[in-house]
Amino acid sequence: MAATLAPDGSAPSQGPAGPAGPRPASPQPAAAPPAVLPPLQGRARALGTLALSLATFMNVLDTSIANVSIPAIAGDLGVSPTQGTWVITSFAVANAIAVPLTGWLTRRIGPVRLFTGSVLAFVLASWLCGLAPSIEALIAFRVLQGLVAGPMIPLSQTLLLSSYPPALAGTAMAMWAMTTLVAPVMGPLLGGWITDNIAWPWIFYINVPVGLLAAGITWSIYRRRDPGPRRVPLDVVGLGLLVLWVGALQVMIDKGKELDWFASQQIVVLAVVAAVGFLFFLAWELTEANPIVELRLFARRNFLLGTASLSLAYGLFFGNVVLLPLWLQQSLGYTATWAGIAMAPVGLLAIVLSPWVGRNVGRIDPRRLATVAFLGFGFVLWLRSGFTPDVTLQHVLVPTVLQGAAMAFFFIPLQSIVFSGLGPAQLPAASGLSNFVRITAGAIGTSVFTTAWESRTALHHAHLTEGLDAANGAAVATLAQLQASGLTEPQARATLARLVDQQASTMAVTDLFHVSALLFVALIAVVWLARPARGSAGAAGGGGAH
Structure with missing residues (x-):
């Protein structure tokens, strides 16, 4: 099923039939397929990559940048922190609904028009979020922001692949993967710094110049490569x-x-x-x-297994990304800034190694590369499962740095498997659908991990306190030692209670790190059930394997 990917990332009007067989013809008369344009070259390709990466980074950043700012937003707008969490929920709900619509919207509007319009609408929504005078207005503008953000990530993939020749498709995906993986880690750090040093509206205002620059460059480079809108039934x-x-x-x-x-x-x-x-x-x-959503894509073996392994792994990855800074802040006394610093080096090896992975994903079996990623994540989480309440920052940073190497081998090979064998007509829908499943898995992972951490902490706390009575020699000795250091008996008991809380929390988080390590290793079996086309590098039309 070899096919050529149009440079705009869309399909010719008479593209190949989907896996479920020929589809009914569009109501409008068939038109001659547009000429296939060559990939971008030189400065145009570099600027196009920059613009698409900026838009993707801005979008993904907004999924996490508000998390640490909720107390400030709630206090400023006169609502409770619980009501403030709807600032996050409203964006997530709207975005989850919009992402899988990318395929239909692309056919109806055109990929370049849709992407540029989404970025400009995102800029407007961000500006309105910063100006919001009440929590109700802020939530409404966040819903708008989430809706218009939906097509941006899938279409950034589509347009980026169209900018590169097939031999460099892996390099294109490497650029995309770096922004998608680093942005969620940088969001809380940047959001906390802006909230502490400027004001919370600026977590939204910073999108304005970035979005305008990205939209301007994208339109100037890609506008002549857009096939235009088509009449598609809703x-x-x-x-x-x-x-x-x-x-x-x-x-x-x-x-x-x-x-x-x-x-x-x-x-x-x-x-x-x-x-x-x-x-x-x-x-x-x-x-x-x-x-409205092309679910028949799941009938394809590579799309099903690639999306499943990518989404399950992303749910594990994102759940742990949320869990680690929470534990550092709530149990070890880190500030939001220092927790961010402990997470920040994750991008170092990812940036260094991603270009190599991108260049070689078409030459090396992507299942082998994904196996390296899963073993790397498993090793990192196994190291973290040995953390104790007195772990130093240096020991926290070691697995964080190593995690960057695993990230470099993560997105690119799995996306290669997801897109393997797909024709250009299916690419926007496939990208939207796979990203929807991935984003939903990340949200589920976050909820599961935070809930499990709380539950395991309560369990360990109950076990630890069972023996803390007057007959427990260790407890008596600890209280005596604390009182000998100058504390009163109530102060010594309060200190002992804090130590128990800290130990229970740490035991719970290391339990989850250990289970996550085992699950990452188990996911290797899922990846090897796929049959990716050799040498496709994730480009659509790279082969006919199902």
Whole structure:
């Protein structure tokens, strides 16, 4: 099923049929396929890569930059921190709904027009977020921001691949992967610094110059490569079902921990709505002639296994990315800035090694490269499973630096497997759908890990305190030692209680690090079930393997 990827990332109007067989013709008369333009060269390609990377970085950064600013936002707008968390939830829900619509929107509007318009709309929404006079206005503008951000990440992949010849497709994906993996780590650090030293609205205002620059460069370079809009029927029922089940699922994920999960009637109702809505959505989309989301892509072996392994691994990765700084701050007394510093070096080896992986992903079996990533993540988490409450910053930094190497081998090979054998007509839909599953897995991973950490901490705390009574020699000796150092008995008991809390929290987090290490190693088996086309480097049309 070899096909040529148009430089705009879209398909000729008579592209190959999907895996489910020939699709009904579009209502408009068939047009001659547009001429296939060559990849970009020299300065144009460099500037195009910069613009697309800036837009992607800005988008991904906004998924995490507000996390550490919620107390400041809530205090300034006169609401509780719980109400303030809707600043995060509203963006996540809207973004999750918009991402899988990328395929349909690309056909309806055109990839370059859609991407540039999304970036400009994101800039406007960011500016309005900074100006928001109330929490209600801020949430509304965050919903708008999440909706318009949906197509940006999938289309940045599509346009970036179209800018490079097939031999350099891996290099293009290396550029994209670095921004996607480093941005979530930098978000809390940058957000905390801006909130502490300037003001919280500036976490949104910084998007304005970056977005305008990215949109201007993108339009100047790619506008003549856009095939233009096509008349594509709108699957209204599918869209309604998508909004229903994805919205219910995202709200359930974001509010579950706060509401004690299924002990809450609200969470139960959301779970039922999400499950029933998903089943109706699945049945409708698989029988609809012009579905809003092309679920038939999952009939392809490489897309299914590549998306599954990428999403499960990303859920583990992102859950641990959230967990480590939380533990450093809540248990070891790190400030938000120092927790960010402890996470920041993760990008060093990723930046150094990603270009090499990109150049070689078409020559080396991507399953081998992904295996290196999973073994690397497993080793890093095994090192972290040995952390103790008195671990030093230097010991925290060692696995963080090594994690960057695993990240370099992570996204590029797995994306190569996801796109292997796909034709250009399927690329925007495939990118949108795989990114949707990945983003949802990241949200689920965050909720699962924070909930499990809290539960394991309570369990370890109960076990540790069982023996802390007057008959426990170690407890008596510790209290005596604390009192000998000048503390009163109440102060000594309070100090001992803090030590127990710290130990319980550390035992819980190391439990999760250990389990995560084992799960990463287990995911290697999933990757090797795929059959990627050799030498495709993740470019669409690189082969016909399913």
